């Protein structure tokens with residue numbers, strides 16, 4: 102039960118973020134419920150007993166106050182994969198996360214920074230082939246020039262790479278076509 106996560110929806114009952122999926126540890130969700138910051142949407146079957154309360158573990162909650170989704174996503178390894186659609190930006194082939202690495206287009210040794218516009222997803226062979234050289238020096242090209250995506254672009258890039266194992270109570274809030282898929 103310790104590992105249970107609670108899906109967190111915005112006040113419009115859409116996920117607060119999809120990539121990565123907005124979820125809290127259930128204890129934080131219970132705290133937010135007791136503080137009246139979120140509304141209860143669905144429960145797990147597990148029950149919490151404490152001296153002062155007995156309740157089911159929340160599986161889905163929704164913020165009471167709408168949180169605007171404008172702006173840019175966090176610069177994280179996961180979000181780089183999402184932006185690049187799990188494709189090596191040199192050979193254009195798709196790989197599972199475990200076989201991907203990151204490459205600094207302008208090598209760090211030449212002042213290249215770890216930023217959205219200088220880090221790309223690369224497979225290990227392409228990464229070692231490029232090494233700490235410039236694109237021109239190795240004669241390699243990029244599939245797409247890296248850039249900082251908006252939240253909307255990132256959600257679009259994720260395409261079919263959605264979360265594959267979620268509790269059934271989450272599904273209604275994650276996919277429009279969940280019924281059609283079954």
Ligand SMILES: [Zn+2]
Nearest residue numbers: 189192224227
């Ligand atoms: Zn490659």
